[in-house]
Amino acid sequence: MNGIPLTFDERQLNRTVVGGYANNSPEALNISVILLNTSGSHFKVQLFENLMSCNFREIVSVEHDANNFALDDLLKRFPNIKFIVPLEKATDGEMINLAMSEVTSDYVLVLRDNLNIPSGIILSNLAEKLTKDGIYCVVPRLVDSKHSGLVTQFAPGVNKNHFLVEGSSFVKDNSKSLYPFDYIALYNRKKFIQLGGFDYTIKSPYWQNLDLAVRSWLWGEETKITTILQFSYTYESLIEDKTANIDYIRFHLKNEYPKFKNDRGVLRKSQFFSFFLHSGCGYLEARRQFNAARKWVEANKYRFKTDLTTLVEGWRVN
Numbered sequence: 001m002n003g004i005p006l007t008f009d010e011r012q013l014n015r016t017v018v019g020g021y022a023n024n025s026p027e028a029l030n031i032s033v034i035l036l037n038t039s040g041s042h043f044k045v046q047l048f049e050n051l052m053s054c055n056f057r058e059i060v061s062v063e064h065d066a067n068n069f070a071l072d073d074l075l076k077r078f079p080n081i082k083f084i085v086p087l088e089k090a091t092d093g094e095m096i097n098l099a100m101s102e103v104t105s106d107y108v109l110v111l112r113d114n115l116n117i118p119s120g121i122i123l124s125n126l127a128e129k130l131t132k133d134g135i136y137c138v139v140p141r142l143v144d145s146k147h148s149g150l151v152t153q154f155a156p157g158v159n160k161n162h163f164l165v166e167g168s169s170f171v172k173d174n175s176k177s178l179y180p181f182d183y184i185a186l187y188n189r190k191k192f193i194q195l196g197g198f199d200y201t202i203k204s205p206y207w208q209n210l211d212l213a214v215r216s217w218l219w220g221e222e223t224k225i226t227t228i229l230q231f232s233y234t235y236e237s238l239i240e241d242k243t244a245n246i247d248y249i250r251f252h253l254k255n256e257y258p259k260f261k262n263d264r265g266v267l268r269k270s271q272f273f274s275f276f277l278h279s280g281c282g283y284l285e286a287r288r289q290f291n292a293a294r295k296w297v298e299a300n301k302y303r304f305k306t307d308l309t310t311l312v313e314g315w316r317v318n
Helices: 044-052 071-077 092-100 124-131 189-194 205-218 246-256 269-279 283-299 308-314
Strands: 015-018 031-036 059-062 082-086 107-112 137-143 153-159 162-168 185-188 223-233 259-261 264-266
Touching: 031 044, 031 092, 031 124, 044 059, 044 071, 059 092, 071 082, 082 092, 092 107, 092 189, 092 205, 107 189, 124 223, 153 308, 185 189, 205 223, 205 246, 205 308, 246 283, 269 283
Parallel strands: 031 059, 031 107, 059 082, 137 223
Antiparallel strands: 015 082, 107 185, 137 185, 153 162, 259 264
């Protein structure tokens, strides 16, 4: 088992990075785009042209397949777009971490190629509104291919002492949300890096995404919804897999078990047996997981500003 990463850039993926340069014109937005490619979209050229029309600082296209034979043609046509191709299996979170290291803007918009991204989706006046408060994460409204609102507002809750996430498709501008659906959001890059980015040892997209989002709240940051930015899926949207597997156990240990005491986060040795009895793991595996989490909490103890119990009790959707 790998230890929980203690720094943003702890794991360096094998990858190929080609093309790209920053748009340093005075009119360039202080926003870059990371585009996650999950399919061989036939509309890729139009999508890139639409992104180019927005005057982003940088555009990074994260390819899902090292055997993308159209890449050479795209490089010639869009030399200012940077392409990252993983040479080993990697999660979306790992690729976002890597792409964050390739841009220089203060804000980064993470999108997917299965979204309808029209020309001029973000212009300078909208960019200023989205970034003026400097919060960690701004979540756009998302709709499906039939323009019905998707569940994109999430709140923490409790059922019989078990943590749960409650979702709603009804959204209000500037209201809080626990996490961004499908990783899609505008991130404050500096705060993203300070939070450590996505945990590469968590492979499940749902638990990896939720892990960073809950950590951000526990460490004093905020995620809010904006209704002035909206994207629709061009075909079926993601169905989140919330299976309680080993990834959930790691999320559980990092976010649910630490308590906020005397201005610090604490995971006490005495909590092990409670964890072990409910973990479904054998003793040795439970001990390995628990010790890794204790080491991580100890290293980050002064980053905690609250604990999950207090967060849930104080949560109010505006």
